Amino acid sequence: MSANVEIDFTLNGVGRRVSVTPGMSALTLLRDVLDLTGTKYGCGEGECGACTIRVDGVTVNSCLMFAVDCDGREVVTIEGLASDPRAQRLQQKFVEHGAVQCGFCTPGLVMQANHLLDVHPHPGAAEVQRGIEGNLCRCTGYKKIVEAIQDSGSESVRSELTL
């Protein structure tokens, strides 16, 4: 039997203390323990990016991260982007460009696109394609997603999360 580990971390700006097993993934912690189901389980092995979250200012696959490693860190999920001005603009551009079909990849793509705009505020198509190479979409063929992200970067909207 595994002994549970108590961890303290910041989740979407709020301090949390939870008890996790040592082998649990951050994705399982978010979805099954904390009921934050915006972060999706796609492949479980880092290939698809549906589980993308932001940890200490960079994006990671939450399915590959151990929940215990959240201890002391600042975690942002798609729910935490809901009121962020730039993420709202991204969301709006995804809608305008028809970049959402089944929608399963969308939270991960918005997380990754938001991070991409931190690094490249006005990305070209090649930069967008490179930035989202870890995110799979099986519906859209990516064209509309790339256009939506580029369009989001056409005007500067400051993210309140940018470190």
Add this chain to the structure above:
Amino acid sequence: MTDQQKSYSDPISYAAPRTLDEAAALLSAGNVTVLAGGTDLMPQTQSGKVKFKPLLMNVRRVAGLGGIAEAAGTIRIGALATITELLQSELVRDRLGILWQACEHFASDQIRNAATIGGNVCNASPAGDTLVPLLALNARVLLVSKPNGALVERRLPLAGFFVAPGRSQLAASELLAAVEVPLPPRGFAGEFFKFGTRPGLDISAISMALGGVRENRTLRDVRVAFGAVAPTPIRGPKTEAALEGRTLDAAAIETAVAAALADIRPISDVRATDWYRRELVGNLLRRMLSHVCER
């Protein structure tokens, strides 16, 4: 997943030491699985390929295991340096170009942000992306243990460190603290090439690094290494000898290709047949050498 499988795939306890001394002491007691970025450990343990030891030790909070710095002609890359940190390092980009190129081709942004160089080395995959340029750069590993109450350091050249797929000379009681790369001579330049069906995320069907100091149409201090064409990443001594100091004309390039095919021992697996790997190595070496000639 049933409860039985769950407990089977979970370590019994967890530790997150803050100092190298503490980490080495825990390791010397044995039965420890080391966690850094987790990007390999998680899928390996989830699939059952690797079973957890009773103690999961997270080394991410150990002081002094990060950073990239140069001192006395050696670039020290802390084991916890992430692939993203290597890409952001001017020192790596300017002096260790082939390693920087390999980092550019490494997985995806999300994985580069988490994966560490120490993890890539300890995982000892025959296809490990950073291992091929590190071999070509004559890198060493710095291993730390605490056998009799005092910290002991051991340095091993990366050539010879890998013994089989997933296996290296790292002892169960040792922690990889850093990768040390002697500064290549001024003018040393080269190329890293990786072939897979999806550019970044795919595990390489083959990878190659070639470097040297160019003088007119010849290369000096030639270093060649290959990935995914043998049970471990390997240097290509026959290829290097075929190229060293030779004028890079068509005949020299074909001699080098023949030497490369003698250096490698590819197998057929899900990613490619041995025949295809040989074709790739030959064609890519020709392409890299013609790039070198054109510069």
